[in-house]
Amino acid sequence: MILVVGWIFCAGIIALTVILTITLSISVDDSNRFSKEQLQKPQLTKEEFKGHEGEKITARYLEKINGYKHIMNNVIINDNGKTRQIDHIAITENGIFIIETKNFSGQIYGREYSNEWKVYLGKNEYSFQNPIRQNFAHTEKVKKLLQDKNKTIYSVVVFSRTGKLKAEVSREKVMYMDELKEYIESKIKVLNNQEIDEIYKILNDTKVTNEEYLENHNYNVQRYIQGKKDKINNGICIKCNGKLVKREGPYGEFYGCSNFPKCKYKIKIYKNNEI
Secondary structure (H helix, E strand, O other), X not given: OHHHHHHHHHHHHHHHHHHHHHHHHHHHHXXXXXXXXXXXXXXXXXXXXXXXXXXXXHHHHHHOOOOOEEEEEEEEEEEOOEEEEEEEEEEEOOEEEEEEEEOOOEEEXXXXXXXXXXXXXXXEEEEEEOHHHHHHHHHHHHHHHHHHHOOOEEEEEEEOOOEEEOOEOOOOOEEEHXXXXXXXXXXXXXXXXXXHHHHHHHHHHHEOOOHHHHHXXXXXXXXXXXXXXXXXXXXXXXXXXXXXXXXEEOOEEEEEEOOOOOOOOEEEOOHHHOO
């Protein structure tokens, strides 16, 4: 009796081992297949990932707006052969809102008409394009597309609460994401349902959905980023093409433009001489 039970137990173990082996081999095959496909997809940088996460949050706030509306996110339009990416277009009863989302940590400084804004995070300083000017170009393009239907268009830049806004600008143009819904609903209603649908159709028909155009847009963005990196690696200032010179500051070594103080571009040097 004991021998029979032992034989059954051993047979069960062998069968279970065979099943697990087959299952694992299938899983490994599937894993390899999927990873190969994933390798063909472009990988997001940390900055791009944060940007996408910020845009998702803004999109959720926009969906909460009361009244009839169309919300368009990540809109890519053809601008005379080039591609232009707009984070959000909200077509509401209160007007049309062209929205640029920024998701930064740290303290954010800037002025309405300056070329660049600054983010200070600890001892580090980062520059980025003036978002008001950036979004103004988007807004002007939408106005041209809508022609006689561009009744009331607002340009708005929103930041996440992970950063602290210290920019010297009107809060009509720059605000936090969680203030956006109240701001939009505070405007006088100027569009009816039919007008909202007509405007949406014009913009939706204009946006780029062709895969080739989307790939071209991504390629242009990556080429621009790589061009900046190549300049820095070759000791060239990305703002004025001057020479980058190694200098010592209160927070360590950095590369600054040789045309200082006319050009104030600088980039920090980290350990192992990395920038």
